[in-house]
Amino acid sequence: MDNHISAVMRASTPLELSKYYEYITSRVKEEYELASRVRAETGSPVPVVEVSLPSDMAERVEVLVGPRGVASLIRDLLEKCDEDILPFRLAETLLKRYDRINDDALSQVLKVSLAVMTPPCITAAPTEGITGVKIKKNNDGSNYLAVYFAGPIRSAGGTEIAGAVVLADYIRRLAGISKYQPTDQEVRRYIEELRVYRRKVGRFQYNVPDEIVEFVLRRLPIEITGVATDPIPVPAYKDLPRVETPYLRGGALRVLNDGVIGRAKKVLKIVKVSGLDGWEWLEEVAAKLSEAKSTGKNTGLDDVVGGRPVLSTPGRFGGFRIRYGRAPTTSMAALGIHPYTMRLMENFVVAGTQLRIDYPGKGGIAVPVSSIEPPVVIFRDGSVMRIDNEEKLAEAERSEYKILFNGDILISFGDCVENNVKLQPPGYCEEWWIQEALLEESRKGRLSDEDRRWLEKIRRDPYRIIPPVEVACRISHKLGVPIHPRFMPFWDRISGREIERLRRWLASAIPKARKGWGMLILDYDPEAKSILEKMLIEHLVLDHKIALDLHWVKSLNFLFRPFIRVDVSKSSVPELISSLSGTSFRPRMGSTVSARVGRPEKAGQRRMKPPVHVLFPVGMAGGPQRDIITAANTRSVVLELVRRVCLTCGEKTWMNRCKHCGKPTAMMAECPRCGAEYIEPEQEKCPRCGEELKRTWKQLVNLKELYENELMKAYEPPPRVLKGVRALTNKSKQPEELLKGILRANLGLYVYKDGTIRFDAVNAPLTH
Template sequence: KLLEDYLDGMKIEEDLRNLLEKYDRETAAIEIALGVSKRMHARTGDISRAIDSGLRVGLAVLTEAVLVAPLEGIGGVRIMNNADGSEFLSIDYAGPIRAAGGTAQALGVLIGDMIRRELGVGRYVPTTPEVERVKEEFGLYRVGLQYKPPPEEIEVIVRACPVMVNGEETESQECAGYKEVRNIVNKNNTPRTRIRGGVMLVIGEGLCLKAPKILKHTERLEIPGWEFIAQFAGKGKSSSDGDEKVKRRVISKVDRYMDDVIAGRPVFGEPGEPGGFRLRYGRSRATGLAAAGFNPVSMEAHGGFISVGTQLKTERPGKACAATPCIDLDGPTVLLQDGSYRRISTIEEWRSCSAEVISIWDSGEVLSGFGEFLENNKDLVPSGYNRDWWAADLADALDHPEKVDEFASILGVDRDSMPPGIPFNGAIERGGESNLERSLRKREWQLYLRDMELSWNQACHAIKEYGAAVPPPWNFWWSDMPMSFAPKLIEALCQSEFKDGCLRLCGAAASWSPNSHFEDIGLPAPSTGEWPGWTMVHDHGVVKSSLMTLGVEHHHDGDDIVIPSAWEGLLDGLGLELASGAVRVVVDAGSHINDRVSRIREATDTIAKENERAEEIESVRTVERMRAETAARQRGLGISETDAEGRAAAAAIEDSGPDDPSLLRAAYALLDDHEVERSLWLVRKLSNLRWEDSVPCRVGSRMGRPEKAGVREMKPMVHALYPIGESGGPQRLLGQAAAKVSIRVEMGPRTCNKCGKDSPHLRCHHRLSEEVEECGGKTSIRNRRGDQNRRRMGQRTSVPLSKIVETKRRSLGLNRIPERIKAVKGLISIAQTPEPIEKGILRARHGVSVFRDGTSRYDMSDVPLTHFKPNEIGTPWQRLAELGYSHDVFGEPLGSDEQMLELLPQDFVASRSARQHLLSTCQFVDDLLIRFYKMEPFYEATDELDLVGHLGIGLAPHTSGGVLCRIIGWTNASAGYAHPLFHAAKRRNCDGDEDSLMMLLDGLLNFSKAILPSGRGGRMDAPLVLSTRIDASEIDKEALNVDCGWSYSKAFYEGTKSQPHPSELENIVDLVDGRVGEVGEVRGYGWTHDSGELDAGPRNSSYKTLETMEDKMLAQLAIGRQLRSVSAARVASQVIESHFLPDLRGNLMAFTRQKVRCVKCAHSYRRMPLAGKCIQTTSSSGTGLGTSQEGGTLCGGNVVLTVSEGAVRKYIKITSEVMETYGVDDYTKQRVGWMTDSVDSLFNDDKVTVMTLEDFI
């Protein structure tokens, strides 16, 4: 349907269905493209058209026929000539090809090559200027690319690719070195001198980045000429040879998300830094498809910047996520003014103590599913040992009823109070049980084991009996604490007292205060020179710093530190025990620590010696390389030959390797283990229990875009897609234009089929007689010579607007029309036919704006949802029962607002902020049906409940296909909740983007292809097609990687310890992909952690509620000061470097190059008129022709600047304050000072001072 204009009536539906049943999507796209091109060539004999149609069809199949890339991403296909006269295929790519993604871009080139082989077209043989032109364009291209290839890679690809990757000019900047190049021309043979963005995208993000996928198809299909792609497919892969020192356990830090820190958007954690969010595997009802879960207290505690739908740029697993609440996660742990250190569990508790917070020591947990790592092709990171893993260990061990009875006796509870059966796959009773009963039984056991309350003795008994590890709250953050802190902590514990169930460390807080600082902490400096900054040991001393680094909750009582609970794990882990009210040593830690420290020092010395030896060899090689290159230059060799001579000379210096390779590998392994485990190694030596790392991974993050829920409007806002030129004044008011009686505007020529007169409207506006209001006949396009070569078909036309508006008022039955109806200056569609002016009048009457395609839309951030309660969405259960919700997720009949229901795949929960807009849109549609179409109203909606059950269209801006949905409720969040399959059907995930919602009838009545812009990309963000039913096998594959199980197994948690690729554990995790073709692909999803209230946390991000940029910036730096995992000084420096300085420089340039504008007629000038006022000639309008008169008067309006001084200076003051308060490096200070001086020299009057020679003596 999307490509019917290109297929010339050719039917391909059955062929495509058969291919998709037989092959994967990529292979099916290749086969259908070849078939279509051959059939089109046989039908028309036109090779270019045949290749064009086949290529577009193949690209449409790759993109599920909802993206605009097949329509707008390919500008055209041409058969051109090589230098020797042979023919080759050139494909023109345009900017919208970006929407297709790198894989589809690269496969498009491959499909084009296969088609040209089938049709006998030769291969492309580029000339040197054509190669160099692409290199120059990559150097000048400033739009973000995922990968920017170096010149040598560009040369390989352009010379080896059998198809010419050509493109339309997309940027304003022209090339200089290779401006006019053969074959880089438009269809009329005029040279393309500007940058071609489509070429950059296809080569950089397509052929380079997606080379492995291309290689897979070229090898399988044995396609010649694509051997070059192998060198890019293998790029970046780590070698598996014997030279690798050792496989590191340390989790690599990814700092890419820190590249562009924006003012007012805080950093929540630096890469892998202790204190940042701790990763927890799982999925809540509102996570998955890139969305992540956070405790609502954490959302509130981080300055209120994190709200539902807020985008966070993250370190892993993906580049970004949308935030949603999850109450089963740990909240933040904070240090207060009185020395108390505790975890905050409720928002009420946070609000009561927020003013006393010195530091947010730990941000809490972030929830991310296994499927996120699989989708992003990132290695798993080790799971922390939390209650989920503890429950999985116990569930795996309790595989027999006798073991369950024994476990009940350990807990001291009746067996009847525990869940039925066993937490195993076996049936409860003979005869079996249904899949639902089995999954619910396992879920009940999982929750019971996870949430049960235990004493230390019960936990120890279970650990020894069933092989589990020490669970929270006794499993502290041992891998965070430097091992050298342990002796001081053990000493303080040995001197402690046990009283009233608490452990009291006597005198441990004697010298502590909120502003204390200890120069001498009683420990020798570490080998690295200083203790890690996140220990803050010089601010709090060794003992208190150790307790906080371990996450041990405590408070101060005079000079004492009191640990009220979970101290048993602290004692056991350090080889201590409580006997007769006193702490005594069971296992001496000193010998273990000394031995470990000695071995670490030896390993450090071994590595240092090896590094010194390698540096010496490299120094010799550098000298030889320089000597050889100098000799080559003296012989007159070129750059490449000189470089080859230098590399050969350096390679001639042999490296014999380390003296003892095994010793070196052991040294690296020891330091790697120590960096991962720190004090955890010591704990495992001192304790008889099993200990697993509770904090192996922190996830760095910063705020991206704030959440959004707002009307989608044109800029400026428009009611009517009706042209009025300059007659409506700066605000483009229809009433002001109508007051001029007649106006001259550009519209497409149309002829009335009834009266034969010309009328630019869809319905003839002429009056046949005084008794008849208007002709009303249907008009058709009047063809003119040369229309097929015109971009737009409009012509200057005289329109009696005043009479038309009056006639429409009467026909609509209105007493008066709205005063402020905003129209457009001109139409940019191909036919330039306006929509009926009645629609604009009625929209203004109901306060509804229009988008460029004729629809009215509301944007909301995308958030996933699989389950909900009726009371969470404000819809009574009785109404939901009418909509098809008959049973809850546990199989019980629906009869309460508290029951948990599974969301149907195409149901939508909209933001409450959209209520008024949607109600107004419905009232406008009803008014349109009654007054314009003379029909009965449809919606008759007066409140939000009336909208429940009505259909809408979801549309992503980079696509051209809408997806049918049904509104079933409302949320207070500034986001739209929908099923992951629904978001994927729009070709979206939930990483912080927003999509639009429109009412179905509004789209059906008011959308038209005829009013879409004619320019490139005009068909983007328009519902050209509508998907009425979602098929999981036909949507974006990211949705198939969503977790849908109720829990993870013990094997999964154990498997993450080795940091495997997700594909190695895919078979033990319940994903949507494993359910495709069954009912389970859309129903029966599970979740591992509860969300709580769907709209918990701040209603809106602080970024939206704070008014000025100064307030936002100060709040950003204030939260940076509180977060242990963030350096406020680094954030301040990065904001200045990446935001303020580029903005200041850009505004300064814009001021010097700005145009001036008339405030009266809105005409702009490149230079200020000498008259000092507007010299535009105004036209005389009136009845008749309404043409401009020769003696027209000058406008005379005031001419003003379009860029003000305030816009240039806006960040200078706050930049200076930030530098003074937080400090930045000298280089940044000098850059700011230089830019400030430049601004001052532009705006300040320089006073001339008369000086003599004596002034210089």
């Protein structure tokens, strides 16, 4: 509590950021102390705040996972090694402290190491996702390690489900335990179990062929098993001696299917950090998955849910173009989408929408970024428009249109590192162009003062400063670099024959063309029109004429030289660009990703159904709204509530404080058979006769008096309605204080079933 900002944080952050952290910390401490005083003074069932405030990750691990003293060990190791290797060094150090290696010791070491691997240690994976570790016997008599997984290991937690298996193998080797040797029946049991789970429970994030599952199971050095998570028996291989349950093991299945196999590349990354050998077969698994994907066995459309649109398919020209970088609105697992793309997709994608993608990971949330390439659409009359301002967007929304190009999807380079994937070639973009131009100018120094000034302007803001087309052509010609991306067609899928056809059309149409509205109006040619569409070149169709912006006319004239009499139909596009314009070819579209709308996200208060202000029972007296104010009009109501007793005066009540002497009360229980009474009993049954103890009783509660007294304490106007519950569902039947409900009702807040006020928010990681 005294030091919430570690010395490491203070040393590694700017002064302003340290002050910001200190401000937040001091305010949290104030609120925490206030809540503690209120708990102590108001007779709350628990007189202290249950949630502790650890000072750093190390203390959080010790509080949640243990063992005692591990926080100081983690801090010491952090000074000696990087965070990536910390879980493995911690496992090694902890294991040496045990005189005897048994199941409990191995389980503790694995959970602590996994908690450190997944900072800030707030997921349920280390504490509840792993139920235990056992040393079991292979058929040849050797020992092997089995890790038992449960439901809280979720597919969404990529690091924990991938890292848990690698950590377990590392610990296995430290303990000198042999590898797992699966039997044929155990392998078939897994395959059958995966099928049944998909059919009767739910889908996995990755559709893995049976042959890959078998390939992995026969090479895993540990057994991935677990407790039953669903009351559905496996139809075959359910009575195996080393598998304790005949029911589906959901946690284990997810670790195998979505962890080890589905995230093979991430597992490989962790393996390389740990220095483990014997996992080379994972590269083959990753290759087989990629092959299955590329051959159509796994298109990404197998588990599409109705009502969630598919925005682009794998490798589709015009899909979301990969662009690497970060904006102020993006960071890890956040994907930048142009806001005009969101609007054109009729707001199926908005800020915070979860997108399922095929690269670099499985998904992320959409956030608007206006400085990336915008979408291109085609209208019913054949006009093609780049939607780069509000006027064009409004025109598109008033008309019928088809999206030819979704625009860019901004992907953080860190996501590629995190997912251990190869970088896909991006399309040519402004930040790439300016670097090439600056490099060539530093080498050749051929630009005029005016052109150098333009380069300097663009260097300062390459996303918004666009040079005139004449300047772009001059820079490209003098330096031999590609033309500025703003004037470069999307020529990735164009052939030499098509460019030759376009050149001939330009050569014949330009001399006869007329100017108007900043455009050149050319004779209509259906084949040339199709090529312009294919290259996403903006143009209008007017009275059976094609109107091209003058900057496109100048750009195409510079790139394709239509008035030079030479046939380039048999040349490749890079060759003809180099020979005609003397500049280099760059792919404009580059790589695209598949994308579809994932699970809908929301931001709002989480409420019970129907909503409740206070967890206080009213029975049928509150009417259909369970209104405590209405129930108070009947004065007294019989309610089943907790048994409590005042240890000072002996008064039996349900309240936390005795209404006679004001002292705290204690919970009690009574044996219905022998009548024995117990204070704060830990056992469930009577020590005398073995009968189950009764901890609640039906009591006559004067709701009118109680409500009026609580209202006086609140110093608040009476709420219009105060919604309670019909009956309490918790075992002890301990109600909340009405005072809390009065305050919530006046503030428009509602309580959740665990007694907390909850607000669901979209987790949007921001760079700045």
